[in-house]
Amino acid sequence: MAAGVSRIFVSHLAGTAVFDPNGDQVGRVRDLVVILRIGNRPPRLLGLVVELSTRRRIFLPMTRVTGIDSGQVITTGVLNVRRFEQRPTERLVLGELLDRRVTLVETGEEVTVLDIAVQQLPARRDWEIDKVFVRKGKGGALRRKAEAFTVEWSAVTGFSLEEQAQGAENLLATFEQLRPADLANVLHHLSPKRRAEVAAALDDDRLADVLEELPEDDQIEILGKLKEERAADVLEAMDPDDAADLLGELPEADVERLLTLMQPSDAADVRRLMAYEERTAGGLMTTEPIVLQPDATVADALARVRNPDLSPALAAQVYVCRPPDQTPTGKYLGTVHFQRLLRDPPFTLVGAMLDRDLQTLDPNTPLTALTSFFATYDMVAAPVVDDSGSLLGAVTVDDVLDHLLPEDWRETEFHSPPEVNSAG
Template sequence: MAAGAPRVFVSHLSGVAVFDPNGDQVGRVRDLVAMLRVGRRPPRLLGIVVEVAGRRLIFLPMTRVTGVESGQVITTGVVNLRRFEQRPTERLVLGELLDRRVTLVETGEQVTVLDVAIQQLPARRDWEIDKVFVRRGKSGALRRKGETLTVEWSAVTGFSLEEHGQGAENLVATFEQLRPADLANVMHHLSPKRRAEVAAALDDDRLADVLEELPDDDQVEILGKLKDERAADVLEAMDPDDAADLLSELPEEDKERLLTLMQPDDAADVRRLLSYEERTAGGLMTTEPIVLRPDATVADALARVRQQDLSPALAAQVYVCRPPDETPTGKYLGTVHFQRLLREPPFALVSSVVDSDLKPLPPDASLPSVTSFLAAYNMVAAPVVDDSGSLLGAVTVDDVLDHLLPDDWRETEFHGPEGVPDGRH
């Protein structure tokens, strides 16, 4: 940004693409790093947290930023690909400053920070946070009715204090377009306090999706900070297999208490999954595949496949069974693959196009057996059927990969070149 150019509000930078001088995309902005200073001097902006391939977070010094305009950030020079680690003197602008309650110096009134603006200093490459966009009124629902105003950084105080009960609505709104896996990556790098506040601000379905993408330790930490009733609601919103995996990490007393608070049908599915060994087809499967009766039509099957909340793996095929339709079902008759559905007339019965040659997996099939099955038949999901012929669920390739990759795969990124200064001196 050239000297004298308009200031930029940081919420507009979330998710913005970062390009090198050749026009190749380096990654996307996930946060900004600032250092608070003594007195009322505006904080110095040190750099940008950029998410690169593999969800790795790196630090891009502001001295290497040549432009922040037209919905993009332009950088110059060599990019240090070492993983970003926040230092004690640093503050994450999006993660820690937004939603904070601060005080107007002139009136002593408490206000809520909705956004902050950055600007490059004239004739220098340094950047500062110079403006704060705030809302008057109490935090929470009533806050939305308060007056908003933009003030100088020096006109407010309270950023340097550790705040308890800091809201997260504006931070959540900043990241609302992120996929669950990307938001999970952002939350993983927040402090435990801020992570709990963001979790509290997410609705149950969104939090359930994010929890499924977090490392086990983060899942247990977040769930433990929710009230029991809400924790049960979030577990109900999770895929049963993911909920079972999470509950298996808890002490027996906590697990049983949450299962008791869940809806009986949801709890029954999770209890059934918990009864299987972890690295078996029964322990890996989801209990909610697409199940159709033999007299359902291709049109019925396509309508079910089109449901938005289905994962691609579960939408790849439907399972034809005799009643009851819920797992465990009546007799399993076979599978109809999505591509086959597209080739058949809408009025055709699924029973007429079912693939009954492929032998299903037993619930005690080992992880290597499940992996071999998917690889041998080029499948993204496989039916799991018990000795009586009832469909119990389906194992999807994403669940198999979760168990084949190292335990810390969500935290392990590729290693970039070492020894490149990061400019944070």
């Protein structure tokens, strides 16, 4: 990378892989840290917030960055793996500066920050903000017609002011390809104000997926800042077992109010799950496994398995029951495993290929017995059946793991020595 000539827009750095000199990946860029300076001097880029494979976020000084090229960041190989903690004088470019409303110095007109460019200074290893890409107007339905252009940092003002209604459109655009668990990690490290703004900008399904991956305190905080009607919509979009777990942490009056606002069928599933003890098969199960009637074909089963919204564990088998085929079902007949579906012709009836030997779980089966079951039979999911023989739902191995790990496992990070030479 030639010093003094490369300009990089920060949206292109979000999620970029970080490598040591040997070519081993050490993490990904999640944000940039700058310090604002007095007058019209552009902010100095101090370093990068890098997320390691352990989910720990560390600070990588720009003095340890030897190259930014072809969608990758190269480091000197020496990393300080102490957890990144933002100082009062520092600003996060992606988390705090994008989507901000600032003012054009020349005209006094308000504009929205879409992107920010950084540049390495000539003959030095220092970096600073170079340009700001802005858009006139406030966006909305007419935002495509709004004028967008690039200006010098000194041409705008207002970055140091507290903003009460900062948007999140451009921040989200930089992370749109992230898995829900990774986006949840981004939200967890934002300020409560920005976390609420980003949550408000996500659609219901995306927010539901992210909520399922967040620590309990973050879930409660975000849900509490949503309007009740929207909170109910998001709860409907969540897996019923996750929605039940979240509602179980709220005051009883809030729970009943939200359940009343939900669609009756969705609320009924959640109420059924909340009736069981938390650390039992009934409390852990999902009420939405793949259920087929015995006259369905292999082709029908494979079509259901292909649903991209299903987790791999739920897609590993289908459960065959007499009508009705919504939980709680008619009589449970047996299970057909995905591998068996691949071996038989598409026209074969699932009722003719049942695994009747697979043990079913009683809804009151405790967590200790569940772990033994999954370990003994090498299963990733198992049917939960009541005394009358009706299928109530299915427990998946990821639900079991969630309750075996410490309560704060989503926030726990591996501890490493302060200095690690990743180049060996």
